[in-house]
Amino acid sequence: DPKIIQKPKYLVAVTGSEKILICEQYLGHNAMYWYRQSAKKPLEFMFSYSYQKLMDNQTASSRFQPQSSKKNHLDLQITALKPDDSATYFCASSQEGGGADTQYFGPGTRLLVL
């Protein structure tokens, strides 16, 4: 059974619309993360949460808003979508975060903005 679930697997959106990417982890971890990978750039760190609190935000745009309703959920809301937002978005988790621990990745959501 997959331990980190990301939904949907594929997503097509129109410019200007809003979408929510879902992430749930069943590893019992306390830290969760979002990353973005586009064709032009290496995997980029976006956000980290620990015990449902935002710990680090490396995303310049406020159009990207993480939402944590439960400890094992970290969704990503993206508003006013642009074609440049097209990428694969990966969710990850680790036991504690912040220090020395292994991260585990979900399968990703591929977003295409037209």
Added chain:
Amino acid sequence: GQQVQQSPTSLVLQEGENAELQCNFSTSLNSMQWFYQRPGGSLVSVFYNPSGTKQSGRLTSTTVIKERRSSLHISSSQITDSGTYLCAIRTGGYKVVFGSGTRLLVSP
């Protein structure tokens, strides 16, 4: 400049050959992890190795903190080893920085 640099950018091997992948980082680190990314996207942790040498089957990782480098050695490569290998460091706090990866192609 880039905090994490990987080399080579790409590598083509014949099945059975060995590979040495390098990761150099420009800052001190708290943790270092190697990932394998399958063609098609998902990442799998290969090693968590902040220092020293670790081995798992045909894979060996060596991280030398004072030299700010880590290597991933693949012995007797197989076609199924093909994909992209990424190294990632955490320098403190919660941010993780990835290298651009080494694309490995193992041919029969």
